[in-house]
Amino acid sequence: MAPGPIIVLTGTPGTGKTSTAQLLASSSTSLTPPLPLRHINVGDLIKEKSLHDGWDEEWQSWDVNEDKVLDELERLIDERPDGEGLILDWHTCDAYPERWPDLVVVLRCDHALLWERLEKRNYPMNKIQENNESEIMQVVLDEAQASYPAEIVVELKSETPEDMEGNVDRILEWAKVWREQRVGEEEEEF
Numbered sequence: 587m588a589p590g591p592i593i594v595l596t597g598t599p600g601t602g603k604t605s606t607a608q609l610l611a612s613s614s615t616s617l618t619p620p621l622p623l624r625h626i627n628v629g630d631l632i633k634e635k636s637l638h639d640g641w642d643e644e645w646q647s648w649d650v651n652e653d654k655v656l657d658e659l660e661r662l663i664d665e666r667p668d669g670e671g672l673i674l675d676w677h678t679c680d681a682y683p684e685r686w687p688d689l690v691v692v693l694r695c696d697h698a699l700l701w702e703r704l705e706k707r708n709y710p711m712n713k714i715q716e717n718n719e720s721e722i723m724q725v726v727l728d729e730a731q732a733s734y735p736a737e738i739v740v741e742l743k744s745e746t747p748e749d750m751e752g753n754v755d756r757i758l759e760w761a762k763v764w765r766e767q768r769v770g771e772e773e774e775e776f
């Protein structure tokens with residue numbers, strides 16, 4: 587069996603990547619036949635495996651070492667079991683090699699709603715402002731569109747629980763079609 591798809595799930599912090607990825611990963615096993623999608627929270631991985639060069643006090647975040655992150659992700663990609671796909675959940679996406687993603691999902695959210703979400707998390711004001719401006723200026727969407735072919739980049743609204751459920755359904759539908767195409771290609775090669 588061939589490996590499953592690599593889905594890049596990106597967006598400004600607070601747009602709902604982790605919540606969506608968790609629902610997507612848990613729902614993916616209920617497909618028939620199952621197409622397990624493993625959720626990789628890249629931010630957590632950076633902390634757990636120390637893939638950084640220390641803590642940035644001003645921005646209250648880790649100074650990420652991209653080379654280490656890419657090496658670790660490459661290892662996870664190469665070692666994934668047959669049939670398993672990966673969801674790469676991170677607030678940036680242009681560091682990944684172009685060959686990695688089969689789908690790039692950019693979550694979007696109204697900036698006032700995003701402000702509220704980040705305030706609830708007790709983010710420092712400079713970080714709330716920076717993320718808010720970034721969402722208004724669609725920085726992550728531009729980054730995704732500049733880095734990957736247009737046909738694999740999709741922008742999805744993530745403002746309500748219904749949006750999230752609809753987004754997960756859409757991604758699962760995409761995964762089913764992706765798998766059918768792969769099986770067809772394998773049969774042709776055979």
Ligand SMILES: Nc1ncnc2c1ncn2[C@@H]1O[C@H](COP(=O)(O)OP(=O)(O)OP(=O)(O)O)[C@@H](O)[C@H]1O
Binds near residue numbers: 606749750
């Ligand atoms: N579609 C949605 N509808 C309602 N609430 C949402 C939605 N998406 C996210 N939220 C809420 O917004 C907050 C941030 O969500 P989440 O942690 O999933 O975002 P994130 O993009 O992964 O953030 P970060 O990049 O900082 O990890 C959470 O409280 C979550 O419950």
